Amino acid sequence: MPPEFLETLIAGAEALVQVQDAPELPWALAEAVHDPAYLQRWRSGDVTRAEERAMGFAWDASIARRGLLSCGATLAATRDALQGGWGLNLGGGTHHAYREHAEGFSFLNDVVIAASWARREGLAARVAVLDLDVHQGNGTASMLAGQAWALPVSLHGASNYPFVKEEAGVNVPLPDGTGDDAYLAALEDEAFPAVRAFGPDLLFVLAGADVLAGDQLGRLALTPEGVRERDRRAYALAGELRVPCVTVMAGGYHRDPQRTVEVRLSTVREWVAAAGAAAPFGGRGAPPGSVP
Template identity: 30%
Template sequence: MVFQPKPLTQATISLYHCSDYIGALVTGQLPAVKMRRIGFPWSEALIERTFTSAGGTWLTTQLAIEQGIAIHLSGGYHHAHYDFGSGFCLINDLVLSAKQALTLEKIDRVLIVDSDVHHGDGTATMCSDDERIITLSFHCDKNFPARKPNSDIDIGFARETQDNEFLEHFYSVVETAINLYQPDVIIYDAGVDIHQDDELGYFNISTQGLYQRDRFILALAQQRNIPIACVVGGGYRTVHQDLVPMHMQLLSASADLFLL
């Protein structure tokens, strides 16, 4: 089934982000230096898209809790902090959805698994004082952001990391985290900027490696009966359509597991 998300309201977003920051963002009053840190020029369309994408991540989380799995064809804005945006991220949809999920009945612990090539610095800082949200980041050590605040679990890799090394650690650490923390829902950032052809990634992961990564975590969630909400995360190619085969690995893995 396909769903159309609605934008989150300013009031809802301001429950989890600084209300002054969100107010300035909505009205276009954010100082130019702060917009440059985000990396986009301000526009009403940018705000609408951002709020709608965040609404999609929240809808995806709700659907996953109801159905077992859901995938959002956007999301993963993990560089957004409580009171500022950074790295093309204005608001942190992963954190917003995790915190909103914790208001639901029988959801007491959320595991955020971030497999984007860039460290989820905003996610780490926004969840640092909430023991109910476990943050796990797989990333390239020598890549943006320069400052990498501690997640609950950080797995950093060298540039040019290949399939075998990456997948060995991904399999082991994800399973250990699930065993240790027993989450009630998983929010999974399936970034494809770990791919060997990505222009900002610096990893050497094959397309098959993407599929194996995604299939593993989806299968594990399915076996443990843990809802998993997926977002597509980062991917950087000059020709945007070149990203489609990479993002399709998540959809293919989910179809192979949940539609057969």
């Protein structure tokens, strides 16, 4: 997103919530889920052209710190959710990162890092990841495959990247051009029942803006109203299950960046409405009023 539109997003969010600077994730938390040798290669720049192509851009010295800040914000949002029911990161959602390699603009898998931290700390026993980005969260699915404590659920474009999908978890592929009604029906009929049946005590929502019609990297056709309804229903599910809910923004690449900004701010508004309306649960107190 061009810097001027990022500034617009932050300014719009500041009108709704208290925006905080992202804390930097300790390397040890990244090493707890990613291969340390892989991390060291990207820290030092000892990567191949093939690895850069898979990532989507060339290595530079800022990649590691940007990844740590993004993951630190998701971890802070997870702490907020566990304390007050709701947490939000204005970035994050780097769901293409695998344990030992980078893909699709994703170096560190922030949601897996935060979910694994919560489990190790005894703060969550069963974690569901509701991935509503237009692209399957292949890295997340791979890293959580075979983990009985975690369930990745992905509602994505069947023809979108990644072209070879992971099979772990619950996958709901949608045809090109899927609009509001069909998308919301799949959400209610396939994705939500899987989350309910799993019975999580912590829920991550990847609220991708790239499901919007006209997105350069997406093939679905939701309207802004459809995306808003998607978010409202996802937060209603969290309220129904009475579980802490962490939102990260994931992808958004509209031809007109202002459209992506508007959809992201719509997500923030729905998050604020859900957090403000929810009764405290699980002894965690009132919803927080901050966004890391």
